[in-house]
Amino acid sequence: MNRSVNIRTVNDKKVLNDFVRLPKEIYANNPFYVPDLDVEIRDFFNEDKNSGLKSAKVQAFVAYDQNNHPVGRIVGIINTRANEKWKSQNVRFGFIEFVDDIEVSKALIKAVEEWGKKEGMTDIQGPMGLTDFDKEGMLIEDFDQLGSMTAIYNPPYYPKHMEALGFVKEVDWVQIRVKIPKTVPEKFARVCELVKDRYKIYIKKLTKKQIMGEYGKKIFDILNSAYEPLFGFVALTPAQVQDFVSRYLPLADPELITLIENEQNEAIGVAISMGSLAKALNKSKGSLFPFGWYHLLKSLYIKHEDTVELMLIGLLPEYQGKGINSLFFCDLVACFNKKHYLYAETGPQLENNQKELMQWTLFDHKLVKRRRCYTRKIENNVNDY
Numbered sequence: 001m002n003r004s005v006n007i008r009t010v011n012d013k014k015v016l017n018d019f020v021r022l023p024k025e026i027y028a029n030n031p032f033y034v035p036d037l038d039v040e041i042r043d044f045f046n047e048d049k050n051s052g053l054k055s056a057k058v059q060a061f062v063a064y065d066q067n068n069h070p071v072g073r074i075v076g077i078i079n080t081r082a083n084e085k086w087k088s089q090n091v092r093f094g095f096i097e098f099v100d101d102i103e104v105s106k107a108l109i110k111a112v113e114e115w116g117k118k119e120g121m122t123d124i125q126g127p128m129g130l131t132d133f134d135k136e137g138m139l140i141e142d143f144d145q146l147g148s149m150t151a152i153y154n155p156p157y158y159p160k161h162m163e164a165l166g167f168v169k170e171v172d173w174v175q176i177r178v179k180i181p182k183t184v185p186e187k188f189a190r191v192c193e194l195v196k197d198r199y200k201i202y203i204k205k206l207t208k209k210q211i212m213g214e215y216g217k218k219i220f221d222i223l224n225s226a227y228e229p230l231f232g233f234v235a236l237t238p239a240q241v242q243d244f245v246s247r248y249l250p251l252a253d254p255e256l257i258t259l260i261e262n263e264q265n266e267a268i269g270v271a272i273s274m275g276s277l278a279k280a281l282n283k284s285k286g287s288l289f290p291f292g293w294y295h296l297l298k299s300l301y302i303k304h305e306d307t308v309e310l311m312l313i314g315l316l317p318e319y320q321g322k323g324i325n326s327l328f329f330c331d332l333v334a335c336f337n338k339k340h341y342l343y344a345e346t347g348p349q350l351e352n353n354q355k356e357l358m359q360w361t362l363f364d365h366k367l368v369k370r371r372r373c374y375t376r377k378i379e380n381n382v383n384d385y
Helices: 013-026 038-044 051-055 080-086 102-118 157-164 186-199 208-212 214-226 238-251 278-284 292-301 325-338 354-358
Strands: 006-009 056-064 070-079 090-098 123-126 168-179 201-204 257-262 267-275 307-315 343-346 364-377
Touching (some): 006 102, 013 070, 051 056, 051 238, 056 080, 070 080, 070 102, 080 090, 090 102, 102 157, 214 238, 214 267, 214 307, 257 325, 267 325, 278 292
Parallel strands (some): 090 123, 307 343
Antiparallel strands (some): 006 056, 056 070, 123 364, 168 343, 201 257, 267 307
16 A cells, blocks of 8 residues: 655654554554553653763654554664764664555655764664664564563564665574573583682672662673673663663562672672563553553562563673573572563574573573564665665
8 A cells, every 4th residue: 555655753742642652553452562661762752861862863753644644653863872883874763663554664764864864874774772772673583472571573564664675684683482490400500509619709689779779880880891792782871871770670679680799799790580561561552541550560569470581691701601601590590480480581682692592502492583683775865765
């Protein structure tokens, strides 16, 4: 179906409201879609809530049809610090949603390209976020599986549009779904005891007060160092660290956070897990009111879902490749069983990160939900595109 498409920048309350509400139409009655909360989308554009905007350029667009009805949305992102680090001139696109009409997706991409070209960019890539801790990668497989609260879900026609528009693969991420064993695999248990003795390290469990206090910054210092070489990553600034600590760590269950310290009491590794809120968010439709808050609180504090999400795992570089990850699993398997979780699911992991992927081989596991970052050169004359 072809239609006349009108692109508007998000520069007033009405267009922002359309931007926020559009997914409710696209995913109406979709049992696998896990929405963002509306308030989090609005906060993304608020510099007081998102300090990353101070070192990046962001422009959002909404596509309308001839009847002035919203049919697509997209955000252009220029992460200046990432471009400097990776010696690139990329404009990223994120938050992309569109009806199944190539004219709509084409118009959205063109809007970001035109904006990026004016800012001196030569390439376009996405879906990517403002930071590596934001959602990234377009789903290209397993559309019939429930999404997760930390990753993008989209319909099967999205990647078909990307390919039709000349995009090619840049990188893929996969998630790993693990059936939680009743006991720690024997090999992990042996390695755990060996490395604890050899490197004089130990597991430390934190209180909520410690997480929100001195250890919040330590956690993100570890993650900044651990993720430094990964695709597209740029370290969070101190202000961004504080954003993440104050926004997300209050929801964390301290029992599901595993910190590793050395004999000098220095934090060297961390694993952050959280009971899945996917079903609760699905029921909420992205809104806290009138009943979204009930579904979220019920899942958090009354009857949790059967899956725990392994959100972030990191070791300082000098401790990597020494079997120290076994401490995380020895601690968390016991915690997961205590709380009666049946499955654990990782966040997206780069398909070429073999060190990370190999650690799951001793578990009953499978790779699921492949996602792709697409890229292409910006057309020399985007007005002719």
